[in-house]
Amino acid sequence: MTEVSAVPLVNENHRHEEFNQMDGDYSRDSANFESSMEINESSNVIKEEPNNGSFEENMKNGAGNGHGPEKEQLKSPKKEDVSLGFIDLGYESDDDIPWAQRLAKAKQNGSGSEKKAKDKDREKEKNGKLKKKKKEDNDEDEEYKPEPKKKEKRKHKEESDNDYSEDDYKPAKKKQKKDKEKTKKTEVKKEKKTSSGGSQSQSQSQSQSPKKKKKPEDEEDVWEWWKEEKKPAGVKWNTLVHKGPLFAPLYEPLPSGIRMKYDGKSVDLSPATEEVATFYARMLDHEYTSKDIFNKNFFADWRKVMTSKEREMITDLKKCNFEKMAVYFKEQGEKRKEMTKEEKAKIKEQKDEEQKIYGMAIIDGHRQKIANFRIEPPGLFRGRGGHPKMGKLKKRIQPEDVIINCSKGGDVPQPPPGHKWKEVRHDNSVTWLCSWTESVLGSNKYIMLNPSSKIKGEKDYEKYETARRLKKRIGKIREAYQEDWKSKEMRVRQRSVALYFIDKLALRAGNEKDTDEAADTVGCCSLRVEHIKLHDEHDGKEYVVEFDFLGKDSIRYHNFVHVEKRVYKNLKIFMENKNGSDDLFDRLDTAMLNEHLRQLMDGLTAKVFRTYNASITLQEQLAKLTNPDENVHHKMLSYNRANRRVAELCNHQRAYKEKKKEVKEAKREKKDAKSGTAAHEKAKKKYLRLKEQLEKIETQMKDKDENKQIALGTSKLNYLDPRISIAWCKKFNVPVEKVFNRTQRDKFRWAIDMIMNDEDGDSYEF
Template sequence: MTRSTSSSSSTSNNRSQLSSDEDDIPLSQTALIKNQSPESSEQTSVKNETDYDSDDVLARQHKKRKLKKIKEEEDNKNAALKNSNKKRKSMKKDELKEDLKGEEEEEEEDEDNEYKWWEGQNDDDDTIKWHSLIHNGVLFPPDYNPLPAHIKLYYDGKPVDLPLDAEEVAGFYAALLETDHGKNPVFQKNFFNDFLQVLKETGGTLNNVEIKDFEKCDFSKIHAFFQLQKDQKKQLSAQERKQLRLEKEKFEEPFKFCELDGRKEQVGNFRVEPPDLFRGRGAHPKTGKLKRRVHAEDIVLNLSKNAPIPPPPEGHRWGEIRHDNTVQWLAMWRENIFNSFKYVRLAANSSLKGQSDYKKFEKARQLKSHIDAIRKDYRKNLKSKVMLERQKAVAIYLIDVFALRAGGEKSEDEADTVGCCSLRYEHVTLKPPNTVIFDFLGKDSIRFYQEVEVDKQVFKNLAIFKRPPKQPGHQLFDRLDPSILNKYLQNYMPGLTAKVFRTYNASKTMQDQLDLIPNKGSVAEKLLKYNAANRTVAILCNHQRTVTKGHALSVERANMKIKELIWQKIRLKKAILQMEPTIFEKEPKYFKEIEDLTKEEEEEIHKKIIEKENDRYRKKFVRENDKKKFENEELLEEKVLTEWLDKVNDLKLQYEKELKGGTIELKPSLNTVEKIKTQIEKLEQRIQISSIQLKDKEENSEVSLGTSKVNYIDPRLSVVFCKKYNVPIEKIFTKALRDKFKWAIESVDEEWRF
């Protein structure tokens, strides 16, 4: 991408770019072309469809005819001429190989044309983000669908006729009636205040019922109606759900991509957030407040000057149209909860987002060249006679060593979250000689609680910062704020802020942890060690999460799965003894575990297996009939299900017989000791992997590994780990993350270091 150095050259370049793109297919058409691969088109310039077909498709058809002709000629050869034709066949095979090689070279050439900005194709001008930008705007949520006439809010036992806007807001609360949010007094208070405000704006109830007291409101009828709709949706067959999903994807297709400098790139959050009640995380004071509906009049669109303007919804107009190529966003609006801006940006796998991530991690890498000087200075300034210098030194120490965020001032109606510079008297407890207890709400109202040992001079300074007349409610760093701190840090390195320290320390910690991992063991064992390293970083950055409601059940299932595998292994060993009773004397250690399970435990395992098999066949029967019904085919009869369940019953009788000491019946393929032992080895591997995964699940139950892996750890470290330890990248990064971090995957080898 060529970037201009002045506004006049920028205008000239823009005009040139627009002129050269005049013959391109409009985005509104290309976005709807079926079966067009985003992966190939998003990285290459838009080409004329007709030219592509004539040059490429015809050539491929010619090759197919050529290969078909060769095959026909070979098949029709007379047997008597077989030997004489060997040379001719060989020549034609060489031709075929040349054709295939040519196709491979063409594919490689296509890959070479991909926009790989990380290979130096981008320049260093951060001012101009794009030269041409065309998109289809934003996708609005559907209009409100009114409740049936007989479904109403009741107040003090009386039905209430609500204006549609107020009815919609009442429905937001009714949907959450039985949740923790709906039972939260703060949530209820905020909702009710906003609900009354909407009622006032719409002229009050339609049947003159005056609503004043939340406790007299009965939302149960609306809640029951929504619950019925949920249950009906659950009853949809897999085919029906798939059909709905495909229809939704087709409807959203025009909004998913934009054209950036002639390249098709994916848009991230192209949907306008629907109205609802704000929930927030932790003990948020605004939980329950109404997120109002966003209209076209609230939205600013950003695109090229000569780009077609997307049509707004009928009866509406856009708030503003801009042509600002110094920003990356496509649309923006102001939301009402925090009065902040929401932006529509390119997707995580886009070139602009990739460059932004790359620059962020490179900035953190630059810090390693300055960190020694910074640490030397702040340790010296811990004893400075100037209080501001002393506070700056302590703050940088805490940010550097304990990865605290810088923090900032909050308004009264915002969550009481704090960072280093906004710590108050009550957030820090001192225990001589040098132990400090931090206890405060961090970002997203997540509690930060750590008891740590600090440098003795840091401890002394914190004690000074807490001296009378300071008391609870007073600022600990009363002469310091994040702007002062960041301005000071930029004396060491351009663009250095407190946030860069978190990225640097997270990546440096991950590098140090990965260096400790030995290159041995199974993939599962290596992944366990990788997650342990990731967990160290997550704990450093205080990336906590609440244990999920389903965690205990998930652990219980995992334990049962391991028990079943152990039972299968013991069962196979018993079968070996049935085949060769004398083998026990030769290998007593091999068979010592056959008595590890009690009869009661085996009965429980049998019961679980039979229940799963019955459930599996019942679901299969429903699934098959749903598919046949969708395709207008004859349904399976009930007798088919009966036959399947009879097989499960036979299995149940067989297990009961085995439990009483009867013969173990294996499938016919397991007819030798060697084959059974091979199967046992496979089971032992599965037991090991399942045990490792269970340990990982339990250790990560209260720590969020994703946040640190995606946002704070340089993704190149994860790539290096995979390449060095022969771990498939799919085990670390999902498909979405592989797209997002393609630059990292393709730019480093196993020797790269942070």
């Protein structure tokens, strides 16, 4: 496990400040929800208008505090309001949403069973309300005994105590001719395209209209799926044609002079044994090979592929010397770098050819890029953090391991000569093209389509629409979970506190996981008592919770957060009579939490809060930081700052401190090892490598200051509604290329089209 540092991370002070600000906003938020509701009711625009801004924004501009000016704003949402951080939705009715209307409508209408479920919910709701009235406002009402095992939790059946239904929100109507016309036009265009079929016709039609000067990215077969009817639920495609996966090249034995040494003597290994040895040799410079678990796992798996003779001889990894192999691979690498232009071009050509054949699928008549058409090559498993299986052998995947998914008919991909597929399936309820079972964890791996494809894009679009729906309900949801802090039922209290953390701190849900199979990392629901410390007072603030745990990818989350008194008191109760290794929320898990969330809003799960909070923060930060009079360069600076705020919220940070500590330890190791010995050499190498890595991070920090600390790309690609960024570009005359690179533009083509081709696109509100 990565050792944690007692010193706060570089940008933690900043974040700490920010969270403290949030706290201020938070209380304001809930206190003023009612006033915003009243306003909207009279305005007949959006009936349900909770205070839905981010905490920070609300505090700074006072949005939703029930004073005069907001009333005016809420009554008449104008384009200009965007720059003021106005928080109402720009759209007044379904029909107002360009191109999205049919998609959204299909979803809203729902199926019969969905409706029944809602009715049932309403029944439950009534009962819940009656019960609620009787509830007393006392924290210590329920005698709380921690649950011994989470497994029993599900016995406490979820009661429906929600107060909302989808129908609560009924937007006013407004005609939208323009978009209908647009949709019509595109449909005609599409018909022309598809009538002549496939990508060829696309390029033909383009060549027929030389008037339109198109950028290279528009030259491909652009499938404007967002202007089409949605497929029935569960149907992912009607026809799917592809060439199957591309397999890793076969192993080529090393030249005769390149041999591993065992106990000082060169040994000839069988090809299979040698291949696995090369996996290790290639990683010799990597920190992994200094880890005991890695070596243990590698050696055990390596021995499995050895011949009995080899197994008899090679009994100790420490006696193996892979140096010669490692040097050879380095030399090969150098040679590759020194290749002539022509040689490089030839290789590129070959790769492009592979991409052309295997990298594309035809789905419902449209050519779509495949994300990963290569079968993962064999190698050693690189689990992160303290993964118990790191170093294990990832076996070579054969066609006999691969399941193909495609249309029925003659277009089934051919397996390589002399081989056959494990199975050929025609399952159009899934999106994958090929799948196989990976040998280390036994999990399934898939070949799927590129993010620019319809299948992925549509899902992405839906994700942001769900987050936008959450925006309309967040006020009520927050109000409800605050009320639940006082619940007599321990599971309800735990759920409400967990939800508060997920909403406020953008924590992940935290599924339970098997620590024999994966590193010991946690999320919100799986937090243990040892992961938090309560400080009655810290840094001049009351009720401070110190979080310190390893989250996804074993990245440390260390943060001091001021919380409401009631949350603090609840946490104290949750921790009573427990050991550090006990679950903090012993009566909660992600399934229960999500079941509850689903009752609050259709499609709501814990991860929607991350999308919502990230997007709303970006929108507000952009509005706050952008000065329309500045040049593009300065505007971009503002954009990156806004983006960075989001990344901070989501904890996408680089572990600078961790690296620093590693370097320190490596230095000590080097000092401890006897000079001249192999151990000393190894320690020295490790130290130099880590030092170099640290220096790189430091330089980046100095050069690019703020931005390098945070992995901006992740939030940009996964959490931020791209329409916010594009609308910002449109409004402030910043080229979209400045904000999104080629890949991102491909992925977000739907959003670019929606905003850029809409007259009111620049006033888009998340």
